[in-house]
Amino acid sequence: MLELQRIREQKDEMNKLFEARNIDVSKMLDEVLEIDEQRRKTQQELDEVLTESNRIAKSIGMLFKEGKQAEANELKAKAPELKETAKILKEKGSELKEKLNQLLYQIPNVPNPTVPKGKTDEDNEVVMTKGEIPDLGKYNLPHWELAKKYNLIDFELGVKISGAGFPVYLGKGAKLQRALINFFIDEAENAGFNEVIPPLLVNEASGFGTGQLPDKEGQMYHDATDNLYLIPTAEVPITNIFRDVIVDPKDLPIKKTGYTPCFRREAGSYGKDVRGLNRLHQFDKVEIVQVAHPSQSYQLLDEMVEHVKSLLEKLELPYRVLRLCGGDLGFTSALTFDLEVFSVAQERWLEVSSVSNFETFQANRLKLRFKENGEKPQLAHTLNGSALALPRIVAALLENNQTAEGIKIPKALIPYTKFDIIN
């Protein structure tokens, strides 16, 4: 959620930056300011009425103490009118506030000035590409066929147990999953992130805190009996650790990492996007999260991208880094880098990580602040990134490393898998 004060002060600059998203929210911003002004005026009127009735109440207390019943009763008579006025103003005030919030919930984050203008993922800017795309020759099976051939993943069995998008990992396929998780966690810890194992179900307040609610309600699995949501990413529980918290600036940046399964309803997906491991309802991911001082958040964002790059290099996967254009940028993000690996058999790039700086957008909803000596609490910046999401990594590893002898495991992963080939 955008900060009101910022809208008041920098409306024009914001409108300009929103152009990158190809949206025009200037009308909404104007409306926000107008409602805000009404709200403030109403509040001022209310404050005056309350000042008066507070004064009367105090006097009555004094008069009773002094035994001046008659005078007290005289004052009492004045109260009902004030009370009625206060009630009306109060109602008006909360209506305006509600209206204001409804509006603010609909406005996405302001893009960073470096966000390229664009509408779809085709307008994303390729920042860099690295790694060699192997020529597989006749060994060029897509991962879903490899998974079957080597008995690594059973998609049909998952359908039987749960439904499409819930694969069952078997044997070396299962071990490969665990190996990747441990590898990613260890690497994150080496980069200074502290591991947490958070709950996989979260309450409504947490959903609001990170912005999944109210707009993306339909994307989460929801348990109506207890009103809990299955997490779509570890970002939700980990970032909500800091909801309603005032942190010590000495502790910044705070770096957390966590492995969790992620659950997504993925309503509306279809076609080649959902084939095999490309898009699942349940998948595993290691997430990295930071709470940062505003002055250093962009440097930390770069560091996170570097970290993810190093993972892909250790896994010897060809990858590229994209700077998302305004049209592809998430609702809550100010700047996002996507990392994609090349899946040779499918001949396409697969997104495996998304690293974002949310600036104060999440912190504003979370009320995540820090207090520098004696000064007023200030909103912190939040950042997060996948490091990494497993399924498409597995897809690329299987496809890109297939040989006549079997699927070769990259060196960095062998200590974790304890086997160097799948055959």
Added chain:
RNA sequence: GGAUAGUUGGCAGAGUGGUCGAAUGCGCCAGUCUUGAAAACUGGUUUGUCGCAAGGCAACGGGGGUUCGAAUCCCUCACUGUCCGCCA
């Protein structure tokens, strides 16, 4: 699932109708002392909001009510602790 007790400032914890935005302790900040630090002492230290300021207003889990006046009484919802039951 049953019973019961709670929810107050960064934390712990007083406060049962008026001057309580709230005692006290811890923590934190500043100063004194010290070569420096610690200790000790002194002072400061909730948040939000409006205002140029003086200052006002709001908030004691959320919402509603009683009252001239609510942290305090009533209703309701949420959450937490403890005991019992069940169970990995």
